[in-house]
Amino acid sequence: MTPYLLHSPPSSCMLPVTMLGFLMLIFSLCDALELKTKNSTHVMSSSEGTNIMLTCEAVGNPHPVYNWTCDGENMLENTNSLNITLVKHNTTCTCTATSYLGNITKTFHVHAEPRGCPLTLTASEIVVKFGDPISINCSTSATDVEGMGWEAPFGGTGFERPPVVTWRVDQVEEWTPSPSCYATLVDGSQCTVSPLITVYKTPDFVSVSDMDHGPMVEGREYDLKCDVISVAPVQNLTVTWYRGNETVQTETFNHFNMTPVNTSSTLRISPKRDYSGLTFRCEAELHLGPKGPQFLPNICSPPYTAVVLYAPEFKEGNESKEVLQGEDVTLSCSADSNPPSNIRWIYTAAVNSNVTTEGQQKIISITGVTSANAGIYICVAENEAGRNTRFISLVIKDKVPLLVIGVLLAVFAIGLIVLLVFIYYRNRHFFLDTVSHATDVPLTPASSNA
Ligand SMILES: *[C@@H]1O[C@H](CO)[C@@H](O)[C@H](O)[C@H]1NC(C)=O
Ligand SMILES: *[C@@H]1O[C@H](CO)[C@@H](O)[C@H](O)[C@H]1NC(C)=O
Ligand SMILES: *[C@@H]1O[C@H](CO)[C@@H](O)[C@H](O)[C@H]1NC(C)=O
Ligand SMILES: *[C@@H]1O[C@H](CO)[C@@H](O)[C@H](O)[C@H]1NC(C)=O
Ligand SMILES: *[C@@H]1O[C@H](CO)[C@@H](O)[C@H](O)[C@H]1NC(C)=O
Ligand SMILES: *[C@@H]1O[C@H](CO)[C@@H](O)[C@H](O)[C@H]1NC(C)=O
Ligand SMILES: *[C@@H]1O[C@H](CO)[C@@H](O)[C@H](O)[C@H]1NC(C)=O
Ligand SMILES: *[C@@H]1O[C@H](CO)[C@@H](O)[C@H](O)[C@H]1NC(C)=O
Ligand SMILES: *[C@@H]1O[C@H](CO)[C@@H](O)[C@H](O)[C@H]1NC(C)=O
Ligand SMILES: *[C@@H]1O[C@H](CO)[C@@H](O)[C@H](O)[C@H]1NC(C)=O
Ligand SMILES: *[C@@H]1O[C@H](CO)[C@@H](O)[C@H](O)[C@H]1NC(C)=O
Numbered sequence: 506m507t508p509y510l511l512h513s514p515p516s517s518c519m520l521p522v523t524m525l526g527f528l529m530l531i532f533s534l535c536d537a538l539e540l541k542t543k544n545s546t547h548v549m550s551s552s553e554g555t556n557i558m559l560t561c562e563a564v565g566n567p568h569p570v571y572n573w574t575c576d577g578e579n580m581l582e583n584t585n586s587l588n589i590t591l592v593k594h595n596t597t598c599t600c601t602a603t604s605y606l607g608n609i610t611k612t613f614h615v616h617a618e619p620r621g622c623p624l625t626l627t628a629s630e631i632v633v634k635f636g637d638p639i640s641i642n643c644s645t646s647a648t649d650v651e652g653m654g655w656e657a658p659f660g661g662t663g664f665e666r667p668p669v670v671t672w673r674v675d676q677v678e679e680w681t682p683s684p685s686c687y688a689t690l691v692d693g694s695q696c697t698v699s700p701l702i703t704v705y706k707t708p709d710f711v712s713v714s715d716m717d718h719g720p721m722v723e724g725r726e727y728d729l730k731c732d733v734i735s736v737a738p739v740q741n742l743t744v745t746w747y748r749g750n751e752t753v754q755t756e757t758f759n760h761f762n763m764t765p766v767n768t769s770s771t772l773r774i775s776p777k778r779d780y781s782g783l784t785f786r787c788e789a790e791l792h793l794g795p796k797g798p799q800f801l802p803n804i805c806s807p808p809y810t811a812v813v814l815y816a817p818e819f820k821e822g823n824e825s826k827e828v829l830q831g832e833d834v835t836l837s838c839s840a841d842s843n844p845p846s847n848i849r850w851i852y853t854a855a856v857n858s859n860v861t862t863e864g865q866q867k868i869i870s871i872t873g874v875t876s877a878n879a880g881i882y883i884c885v886a887e888n889e890a891g892r893n894t895r896f897i898s899l900v901i902k903d904k905v906p907l908l909v910i911g912v913l914l915a916v917f918a919i920g921l922i923v924l925l926v927f928i929y930y931r932n933r934h935f936f937l938d939t940v941s942h943a944t945d946v947p948l949t950p951a952s953s954n955a
Contacts, residue, residue: 543609544609544610544611544612545611545612546611546612546613546614547611547612547613547614548613548614548616549613549614549615549616550615550616550618551592551615551616551617551618552592552617552618552620553592553593553617553618553619553620554591554592554593554620554623554647554649554690555591555592556588556589556590556591556592556648557588557589557592557615558586558587558588558589559573559586559587559588559589559598559600559613559615560585560586561573561585561586561587561600561602561611562585563585563602563609563611567604567605568604569602569603569604569608569609570583570602570603570604571583571584571585571600571601571602571603572600572601572603573587573598573599573600573601574598574599574601575587575589575596575597575598575599576596576597576598580598585600585602587600589615591649591691591692592615592617593617593692594617595614595615595616595617596613596614596615596617597612597613597614597615598612598613598615599611599612599613600613621696621698622688622696622697622698623645623646623647623649623650623688623696624643624644624645624653624686624688624696624697624698625643625644625645625646626641626642626643626686626698626700627641627642627643627644628641628700628796629698629700629701630700630701630703630796631700631701631702631703631796632702632703632705632793632794632796632797632798633677633702633703633704633705634677634704634705634706634798634802635677635678635680635704635705635706635737636676636677636678637676637677638673638674638675638676638677639672639673639674639677639682639702640671640672640673640674641671641672641684641686641700642669642670642671643655643669643670643671643672643686643698644667644668644669644670645667645668645688646668647667647688647690649690649691649692650667650668650688650689650690650691651667651688651689651690651691652664652665652666652667652688652689653665653667653670653686653687653688653689654670654686654687655670655671655672655684655685655686655687656684656685656686656687656697657672657682657683657684657685658679658682659674659679659682660672660673660674660684661684664689667688670686672684672686677702677704679704680704680737680763680764680765681702681704681763681764682702682704683699683702684699684700684702685697685698685699686698686699703738703741703763703793703796703797704737704738704763705737705738705741705791705793705797705802706735706736706737706765707736707789707791707802707803707804708733708734708735708736708789708804709734709735710734710804710806711731711732711733711734711787711788711789711804711805711806712731712732712806712807713729713730713731713785713786713787713806713807713808713809714729714730714732714809715727715728715729715730715809716728716729716730716771720812720813720814721774721776721780721811721812721813721814722776722813722814722815722890723776723777723778723813723814723815723816723890724775724776724815725775725776726773726774726775727773727774727775727776728771728772728773728774729746729771729772729774729785729809730769730770730771730772731744731746731769731770731771731772731787731789731806732767732769733767733768733769733770733789733804734767735765735766735767736765736766736767736768736789736791737762737763737764737765737766738761738762738763739758739760739761739762739766739768740758740759740760740761740762741791741792741793741794742757742758742768742789742790742791742792743755743756743757743789743790743791743792744756744757744770744787744788744789744790745787745788745790746770746772746785746786746787747785747786747787747788748774748780748783748784748785749783749784753772754770754772756770770787772785772787776811776813777813778813778815778843780811780813781811781812781813781815781843782810782811782812783810783811784808784809784810784811785808785809785810785811786805786806786807786808786809787805787806788803788804788805788806789803789804789805790802790803791803812843813843814843814844814888814889814890815842815843815890815891816842816888816890816891816892816893817840817841817842817846817848817886817887817888817891817892817893818840818841818842818893819838819839819840819884819886819893819895820839820840820841821895822895823895823896823897824896824897824898825897825898825900826897826898826899826900827900827901827902828874828899828900828901828902829874829901829902829903829904830874830875830876830901830902830903830904831873831874831875831904832873832874833870833871833872833873833874834869834870834871834874834878834899835868835869835870835871836850836868836869836871836882836884836897836899837863837866837867837868837869838850838866838867838868838884838886838895839864839865839866839867840865840886840893842886842888842890843888843890844888844889845865845888846886846887846888846892847886847887847888848865848866848867848884848885848886848887849867849884849885850867850869850882850883850884850885851882851883851884851885852869852880852881852882852883853880855871855875855877855878857871857872857873857874857875857878858870858871858872858878867884869882874899874901875901876901876903878899878901879899879900879901880898880899881896881897881898881899882896882897882898882899883895883896883897884897
């Protein structure tokens, strides 16, 4: 192949031979220089709305001529670069570099990556107390924003120059403020961004009440109710119940409402006697997430003091008591109860017994018990919460055993005396004998004989 012949321009034929020879030399040199760049295809990505520069560096001698087309349209650009401003959609551009040696085509597939609205809010999520001020900046760094502003029922702005517009409300008095910041781009399109605003309000008051109105009786079940008046938003509310200083229950609420509502929590309790005098409280707390206030806004109810009625319980159990006849006996009975119980004794009265009251206890006093006092003494304690009974069995023991011992001792002593007397009389005869012998016989031998 001889490109020289193919490409030699017709005009050169008219040049003088020497000139032709010179050109031939140059063209034979050019022969060695081709368009060094080959046809190629490039894929490029760029965010929507940004500017991009395509370059088509074709190496050749003489310098090639460039022709750019995008999506079939001639871009009227004849340098080796093409600037695409504000990339909007996927585009295919080709660059053709032509020299007399030939031409090469470079193809660019420009992918326009969709971008969001080029607006940034200083806070996209805001938690604000009802009545407090609020201010949000909307800013952009994009160059294709023609103007921007806030649209809102309160605090809206006009159409302003970029890069910052501020939405400001001195007192938030709406439960669902929904401002939005919009931008109009140079191509005429619009976009908006909206912050997420949570307006909260602590309850007007929180109170505990007993739904059964009145004192509780041990062993039954009762419901205490915690009323939370006017709180928002209820989905962020937590109610905590305390008995004394102990946490006994927490409750959250499933319903969703951005405006203030009244709600309640119920605590079921089986009162024990030691609950009497204890206080129950409930606390309403708003858990507003990491964007919320550092200290959880809360309201505590006034304390509710429990009154628990309980049936009497004796301090001592049933028993059997043994006493000796003639002794003094006291039987006392007292019970723990709320309210204080009515205590009475049931027994067979006798002349030597009476009942006295001493504080909370009832005492039976018996002076010099006799067998007539033996029997069952029943103490009955009763109040409105119930009654309880205690039995004391009184057993009277005769003093007989002592008497018997005395008699036995006496009998034994008499027996001993009789024995001694008997021995004495028997030996007296013997003594008399020896004495009579002693009168006959000299004392010395007699003593040796004896
Ligand atoms: C560039 O290319 C287009 C189409 O390929 C053609 O119509 C146009 O005439 C060319 N322009 C030049 C200066 O070569
Ligand atoms: C394209 O833009 C760059 C700067 O962004 C500039 O230097 C260059 O001259 C521009 N090219 C054309 C063909 O306008
Ligand atoms: C460009 O093409 C890519 C895939 O080839 C697609 O994901 C994207 O949405 C397209 N962009 C536009 C603006 O059509
Ligand atoms: C490019 O070169 C080819 C041959 O390689 C030719 O067919 C085509 O017409 C040329 N295109 C232009 C625009 O010069
Ligand atoms: C380059 O592409 C053009 C247009 O598609 C074509 O006419 C030419 O033959 C190609 N050249 C080579 C070397 O592939
Ligand atoms: C909002 O922008 C103004 C200036 O335009 C600045 O003074 C203020 O501090 C910004 N506020 C926030 C919350 O960034
Ligand atoms: C609750 O109070 C009692 C005394 O009133 C105390 O001994 C106890 O430690 C407290 N418990 C807590 C969890 O504060
Ligand atoms: C909440 O309760 C208060 C007082 O009981 C009442 O005035 C108010 O109307 C109630 N609010 C709602 C939303 O029911
Ligand atoms: C509480 O509020 C925050 C902010 O509004 C929210 O992100 C979170 O999901 C809420 N929590 C509950 C339990 O609703
Ligand atoms: C005494 O016994 C009776 C009958 O067994 C019983 O009902 C009562 O609870 C007992 N009282 C005490 C104090 O244990
Ligand atoms: C009841 O008994 C006590 C002690 O035995 C005695 O002091 C008191 O006088 C008696 N009272 C009556 C009214 O009998």
